[in-house]
Amino acid sequence: MARAATTTDAFNAVAEPRRREILDLLVDGERPVGDMVGQLGMSQPLVSKHLRVLREVGAVEVREEGRRRLYRLNAEALRPIHDWVSGYERFWSGRFGRLDAVLEDLKRREGSGGDGGGSKEG
Amino acid sequence: MARAATTTDAFNAVAEPRRREILDLLVDGERPVGDMVGQLGMSQPLVSKHLRVLREVGAVEVREEGRRRLYRLNAEALRPIHDWVSGYERFWSGRFGRLDAVLEDLKRREGSGGDGGGSKEG
DNA sequence: TTGATACATAACTATATAGTTATGTATAAT
């Protein structure tokens, strides 16, 4: 089996850094393609291709205005990523930091086998 | 150019759903490989391969105990993902929800071209 | 009509995969 398509979901789509750059640009509001080409320093076809992927996963939407295509962000599509990774936030933030992880670890170790000792390195 | 390697960074590593499953398991504490094989219903070599990728991006660490390899989470490696996606959180949460996006959009439209009207659908 | 502009898409290539089935390498048990 090969890797899942970039258009499978938001996780796969934003794994590509240039696509994250595009989304970062769109945070400030909708933009035509040429605008992004200038800002990002990529070729026009490449930007179009990345936009296609982002559109297929719902991260951007298009509006036609004359001969321009105005792209805008649809951040909702990124929510699954945020929801998932937020589950790990407690491991580094808050007043506990790494302690949380250590506690979970101890809890787990007690539960299973448990080799007894452990506080040798006091 | 092909797609970036899965071991390039955390973004690429967690694009694969089975690797996210593995990390989700490790939230409860360190585990030997065989344990995960049972829980996840994947083949042992596949789990080992996924663990290798996660290790290369720093998302997990290993400890040898006899013939077992105990893997544990290193959530710090996921922080760049959290940091990035958190920049989009305001678009769906808080007391504003979608309004924030609309305001950014208006601000931007005023700045550039500006087709004038727009409040026709009031 | 002729030409320019804005964008999408096709054709092409090298490359890294996800998953499988062997097989290797320690450690442990008999």
Add this chain to the structure above:
DNA sequence: ATTATACATAACTATATAGTTATGTATCAA
């Protein structure tokens, strides 16, 4: 020594890419 257990790795295959250079298709301008 022999066998079993726990895990890593090799070899293999189909597939989807990221980026390039054409080329197509609307729209606007003269």
